[in-house]
Every structure is written in structure tokens, then in C-alpha cells.
Amino acid sequence: MSTKVVERKPLSAWERSYIPSILGGLGVTWKHFKRTAPFLGNKPITMEYPEQKWVVPEGYRGAPYLVKDQEGATKCVSCQLCEFVCPPKAIRITPPGPEAQQADRANAEKMPREFEINMLRCIFCGLCQEVCPEEAIFLQKDYSLTGTSRQEMVFNKEKLLKLGGTHAGIQKWKHKLEEAEAQESFPVDTH
Amino acid sequence: MDFLQNLDPSVQFVLFSIVKIAVVFGVTMSFVAYSVLVERKVSAWIQDRVGPNRTAPPAAQFIPILGPFLTRLGIFQPAADGLKFLLKEDFTPSYVRLAYFWLAPAIAVIPAFMTLAVIPFGSTLGNPGNKMVIADLDVGILYTFGIVSLGVYGIVLAGYAANSKYPFLGGIRSTAQMISYEIAMGMSVVSVFLLVGDLNLSKVIEYQAHGGWLVFKQPLAFVIFLVAAFAETNRLPFDLPESESELVGGYHTEYSSMKFALFFLGEYANMIASSAMMVTLFFGGWTLPFIGEPASGLLGGLLHIGIFVAKMVVFMVMFIWVRWMFPRFRYDQLMDLGWRRFIPLALANILVTALVVAFVNR
Structure with missing residues (x-):
């Protein structure tokens, strides 16, 4: 198996000044803050459990x-x-x-x-x-x-x-009964 | 108010000082309590969560609209938090060095409050002889740095006294970090005082009222001071002494109940003190570009205090906000930043400022 050498570029002087990461961090946090804070977006992803409940999916194995x-x-x-x-x-x-x-x-x-x-x-x-x-x-x-x-x-x-x-x-016995009755009137070859 | 004016000046001074101390202490304590709430709420919102929204005294539900609204904002949470700290079991592990173990929280919290003494939080309340500062010291900033350096001992002692590995590592980190950033912090302020020509913080504000805010004249000094303030208060991205993900709780791992609360209190009081310091040194204290003269009445005086507190709140929110912007620095990166970047920069800044003061600003 051949190894792939990942090139690690040295950081530029601008990147080493931490300023791009400061701006990036500010952008990300502001985006989330704006979406979640009341009076701004007011859309937290938290589900407040006893008041809000999730929809139980089909096939869920509960009690x-x-x-x-x-x-x-x-x-x-x-x-x-x-x-x-x-x-x-x-x-x-x-x-x-x-x-x-x-x-x-x-x-x-x-x-x-x-x-x-x-x-x-x-x-x-x-x-x-x-x-x-x-x-x-x-x-x-x-x-x-x-x-x-x-x-x-x-x-x-x-x-x-x-x-x-x-x-x-599922009505097992109902169908069983119908099947049994059908059996009686079914033309059966008696040879 | 007449009988107050007729009193002996020294009695007046003592009386006013006691009132100011009580008010500043009370306001700072409630500030601490509510900045914890703001921290929890802002953190929650940045992380798409809701934050504390349940705690309320039973009576709150009977207030229409306002009660549920305040509960949702978590206004009653600090009371519950405080009560919890008071009522929790104060557990002392058997292997600690008892005297230092008891001493450390006190040493951590006292200097944080003592630095607030020299900060001018307003002009006057009408009486020109009664400035809105607890101690109008001529050595203002030197006093602050002297006291702030004491704050290191609280953390170092806590790390040593706990006699266990995680607090010990936290203590070691904090010693190195706080001592090295104090140098950068002190040096960044030197250039400010070269311009002002006085160490008294009231004079610094006076200078800014006439000459414009110092942040525009000394932006580099401000940046260095700001970063050093983050390191001094052990806030992210420089929270190496605490770093809960690797050192459990750092220096306060072995502490519980009120002793732990004192460290907590000390950290937030330190944040408040450094916010107040930055406002005073770089953002004109209680002045605004169009409000510079000391107040002549009660209302104007209160307005000045309001301006100061508002500026401080902005810095407090910034402290909280920055926490979620960066990952924690590695130990060697932190030292590199302190010693190989900020100290030379601060020295260069002093040199340039001194040359400008000597040859241009005559």
C-alpha cells in the first residue's frame, strides 16, 4: 500500500495573526445567536420535553x-x-x-x-x-x-x-372462520 | 441634606466612603450574580439551546404575563444558584493542607473586590468635593497592579493546598500564565500613562474627556491589555488553570459549597474589575464624546454612572461571547503569545509613544 503524504501548508502571516479566526468565530457565534435568541430568531432546537413531545415513529418498541x-x-x-x-x-x-x-x-x-x-x-x-x-x-x-x-x-x-x-x-380467527366456511363449499375432486 | 453639609469634613468623608463602599459592593455582587445568568443564557443561545427557564418562586406564577416572561428569561435563577451554594455540603478532603485550603478562596476573592476601589464609576452627585470613586489614589494604576498580582496567590495556593494532581497542574499553569501576562498588561498601560502624564485614574478620564478616547490613540495598547485581561481572569481562550475537559476543574477541583462559590465569585468580580479598568483607561470612563464635564446635579451624576455601567456591560458581554469563539490555547502557544509577541509589541509601543511624546507632543 502506498502512503499519501498530506501537504501541510505553513500558515501565512495574516493567518498567524489570529484575526481571520477571530472574525470566523464571531461570524459563527453570531449566526447561531441570531437564530436562537428571543426577539431575534427565537428558534432554539431544544425540545422542552414535558410540554413538547416528539412524534413516536411507526414500529417503535415501547411498553x-x-x-x-x-x-x-x-x-x-x-x-x-x-x-x-x-x-x-x-x-x-x-x-x-x-x-x-x-x-x-x-x-x-x-x-x-x-x-x-x-x-x-x-x-x-x-x-x-x-x-x-x-x-x-x-x-x-x-x-x-x-x-x-x-x-x-x-x-x-x-x-x-x-x-x-x-x-x-389483525383478525386472525375471523379469517380462519371464513376460510373454514369456504373450505366446505369448495368443489373438491374426489377421484 | 443640611446636617450633612454642617458635619466635620473628615466625618463627611468617612460617611460618604462607607456609603460608596456599601453601594459598590452590593452592585458588584448583584452584577456577579446576573452575569452568571447572562453567561448561561448567552451561551445557550449561541449553542441553539434555551438556557435556564424554569426556576421561579411559587408567587411568580400569579403575576399575569410578566411572571411567566421573567421565569422564561431565568430572572430568578441567580437566587436559586446562590441558595444552592450556601446549602451544599462543605466537604474537605482528608489529605488537604488545611490552613492553605481555607486561605486560598479568601485570597482569590478579596483582591478582585479591592481593585474596584480606585475606579471612578461616575463624576459627582452634585457636590464637587465628593467624587464618585471610593479611593481617589494618586498611584491608582500601580495600586491596581499590586493588588491584582495578589490574586495569583489564591489560585496557586488552592492548587498547592488541595494536595492532588489536577489542582496542582492547574496551579502550575496559572502561576506561569498570570505572571507572564501581567508583564504584558503592565507594559501596555505604560504608554497610556506616557500620554496622560498622571497615574490617577480620575485624571485619565479628565484627559479623555478633552482629548478623545485613548483607544483611538493607543489601539495596540488596548488590544494587548484586552488579551492580557482575558488571561488574567482565566477566561477562555486562556482558561488553562481551569480547563475542565482535561483537569476536571483545575485549581478548584477539591473545593465544594461556599469555598467553591468564592472562586466563582472571584472570577466574575475579576471580569467586572477588568471591564471597569478597560472602560476607564481606554473608553473614557463615565464620559461620552459630548458629555465630558463633571455633573452639577443628582440627575446628571446618575446619568454618568449609568454611562459607565453600560460601557462595562458591553465588555462583560464580550467576555462571555469570546468564550464560544475560540478553542482553548495550548500551553506553549499561550506562552509564545505572551512572551514572544505581546511583550516585544508592548515594548515597541512604549518606545514609539515615548518618542512621539518627547518630540512631537511638546
């Missing part, structure tokens, strides 16, 4: 919440895949067992009796969303979670469902 389907029923079927995949073990699911209500929608055998996410442990990795076969848990746009105690930061099923809202975009 994971449970979602309801288009009829307002719990989507989660208590399969516990997210609990097993969760790297920091932030999710804790209590299955319904024999005595509790099994599910609040058709097409589902079960729903969790209790679903807890410890938001202090959660690392917002999104593995729970990825692994969920029912599309019942999504990382949403919440990034500012605060509480006054550790207990308060453990979100239960009721709270998670309320925060998550209805997710009508």
Missing part, C-alpha cells in the same frame, strides 16, 4: 400491552409462550385452572386468570410480540412509565388490557 379483539374479548389464550421466551422474566401468567372462567370468546379454550408484566424488568425486546401465536401482545408507543413504588410498576391483566386497547387490524 408491551395486551390487546382485545374487534369484539372486545381477550385475545390471549394463556399459552405461556411469552412467559417462557421473556429474557428478563418480566411476564408472569396465571392460567385459569379448572374453576375460573375459561375464555370470553369463541375459538378459544382458555384465557389467563392473571397476566402480570413487571415493567421494571421488561427490556422492551419485543420477543413476546414475536412469539405470540394469537397476536395478543404488542409493543406499543408508551415510553414514559413512572410509578412511586415497585408494586405499582407491576401491571396486571386489567391494566394491560385497558392500556393496550382494541387491536382490530
Whole structure:
């Protein structure tokens, strides 16, 4: 490999007098001052956070919440895949067992009796969303979670469902049902 | 006011002096507090930020329009800053040299205030016998240089007393820097006094009232004085004793609470003193090209003080502004600038001025 010798020109007497750099410095600082100072430009680039908030981009990985389907029923079927995949073990699911209500929608055998996410442990990795076969848990746009105690930061099923809202975009079982009905009337070659 | 006139002249003198000292001290202290705010705000604006805009006493929000406006300007910030310094833990590391550790902040702050004594901040308030200067010394400028050199000891002692490497390095740098720039500073003023023919600062202003501002007659002396003033007050681009990016906090690394605040105070008081000095020596003090005679009434006297303060504020803003214009000088560049450029230039300036005074201005 050949080396390239960078030519370093000696500074001229004018440059060594510091005057060009003084003028340059003055120009740059004045330009910024004029743009930012009130009564002049009044356009600081600072975002004053609690009053002004940034637009959360699409696909942002915020806090994971449970979602309801288009009829307002719990989507989660208590399969516990997210609990097993969760790297920091932030999710804790209590299955319904024999005595509790099994599910609040058709097409589902079960729903969790209790679903807890410890938001202090959660690392917002999104593995729970990825692994969920029912599309019942999504990382949403919440990034500012605060509480006054550790207990308060453990979100239960009721709270998670309320925060998550209805997710009508993906309607897995509705389409499954349509597909099943279509199958029945489809002309099948019986040879 | 009659009973004041009937008093013994010496009692009058003492009384007026005490009042002047109190007022100058109070004004300087509030100036220090608010120049910190101005520094924070101007720095913020130069860097496209907002600056302190939240601090306010609870009552401020009830004042319509003005309250939020002042809060946004950060008017209440200095009070919070001062309170913070008072209430913080005063931590003394176990390895310091205690006596010097306690002495250094005091030595840093006292000379800064003492230099203000000889600066004529106005003409009179109507009474011609009562000049608006705390001490109308005939050796004015010599006194100033004598006191200013003491200010070095505060920083050097702080560096030595802290017994740790960063303050020590800061102290070493400051010793070299302040001593070498004091020479250039002193020499630049010599040519001014060759022209004026008197060391008394009131006489310097009198000369400028009739003969025009000295900055036009001695521009080189002004430039040298200005740069040396930056070096003497440890301001960027010459803040090598502090240089927080390489020496943590320089000479005041080990200090906390009020002791640290005293160094802070000393630095800003020094800035105020050198601004006042530059205004007095080169920019006509309280005079303007069309206002030169000492005031005959209270109003005129206050106007003169106002002119002086306004000129000083311009220099203070310049001190703050320059901070963001340059990167810090390297140690050898600083020494090179001081010894190999400014001292020969100042000497040449003295020589030329002396020749002009001797042969032309007879």
C-alpha cells in the first residue's frame, strides 16, 4: 500500500495573526445567536420535553400491552409462550385452572386468570410480540412509565388490557372462520 | 441634606466612603450574580439551546404575563444558584493542607473586590468635593497592579493546598500564565500613562474627556491589555488553570459549597474589575464624546454612572461571547503569545509613544 503524504501548508502571516479566526468565530457565534435568541430568531432546537413531545415513529418498541379483539374479548389464550421466551422474566401468567372462567370468546379454550408484566424488568425486546401465536401482545408507543413504588410498576391483566386497547387490524380467527366456511363449499375432486 | 453639609469634613468623608463602599459592593455582587445568568443564557443561545427557564418562586406564577416572561428569561435563577451554594455540603478532603485550603478562596476573592476601589464609576452627585470613586489614589494604576498580582496567590495556593494532581497542574499553569501576562498588561498601560502624564485614574478620564478616547490613540495598547485581561481572569481562550475537559476543574477541583462559590465569585468580580479598568483607561470612563464635564446635579451624576455601567456591560458581554469563539490555547502557544509577541509589541509601543511624546507632543 502506498502512503499519501498530506501537504501541510505553513500558515501565512495574516493567518498567524489570529484575526481571520477571530472574525470566523464571531461570524459563527453570531449566526447561531441570531437564530436562537428571543426577539431575534427565537428558534432554539431544544425540545422542552414535558410540554413538547416528539412524534413516536411507526414500529417503535415501547411498553408491551395486551390487546382485545374487534369484539372486545381477550385475545390471549394463556399459552405461556411469552412467559417462557421473556429474557428478563418480566411476564408472569396465571392460567385459569379448572374453576375460573375459561375464555370470553369463541375459538378459544382458555384465557389467563392473571397476566402480570413487571415493567421494571421488561427490556422492551419485543420477543413476546414475536412469539405470540394469537397476536395478543404488542409493543406499543408508551415510553414514559413512572410509578412511586415497585408494586405499582407491576401491571396486571386489567391494566394491560385497558392500556393496550382494541387491536382490530389483525383478525386472525375471523379469517380462519371464513376460510373454514369456504373450505366446505369448495368443489373438491374426489377421484 | 443640611446636617450633612454642617458635619466635620473628615466625618463627611468617612460617611460618604462607607456609603460608596456599601453601594459598590452590593452592585458588584448583584452584577456577579446576573452575569452568571447572562453567561448561561448567552451561551445557550449561541449553542441553539434555551438556557435556564424554569426556576421561579411559587408567587411568580400569579403575576399575569410578566411572571411567566421573567421565569422564561431565568430572572430568578441567580437566587436559586446562590441558595444552592450556601446549602451544599462543605466537604474537605482528608489529605488537604488545611490552613492553605481555607486561605486560598479568601485570597482569590478579596483582591478582585479591592481593585474596584480606585475606579471612578461616575463624576459627582452634585457636590464637587465628593467624587464618585471610593479611593481617589494618586498611584491608582500601580495600586491596581499590586493588588491584582495578589490574586495569583489564591489560585496557586488552592492548587498547592488541595494536595492532588489536577489542582496542582492547574496551579502550575496559572502561576506561569498570570505572571507572564501581567508583564504584558503592565507594559501596555505604560504608554497610556506616557500620554496622560498622571497615574490617577480620575485624571485619565479628565484627559479623555478633552482629548478623545485613548483607544483611538493607543489601539495596540488596548488590544494587548484586552488579551492580557482575558488571561488574567482565566477566561477562555486562556482558561488553562481551569480547563475542565482535561483537569476536571483545575485549581478548584477539591473545593465544594461556599469555598467553591468564592472562586466563582472571584472570577466574575475579576471580569467586572477588568471591564471597569478597560472602560476607564481606554473608553473614557463615565464620559461620552459630548458629555465630558463633571455633573452639577443628582440627575446628571446618575446619568454618568449609568454611562459607565453600560460601557462595562458591553465588555462583560464580550467576555462571555469570546468564550464560544475560540478553542482553548495550548500551553506553549499561550506562552509564545505572551512572551514572544505581546511583550516585544508592548515594548515597541512604549518606545514609539515615548518618542512621539518627547518630540512631537511638546
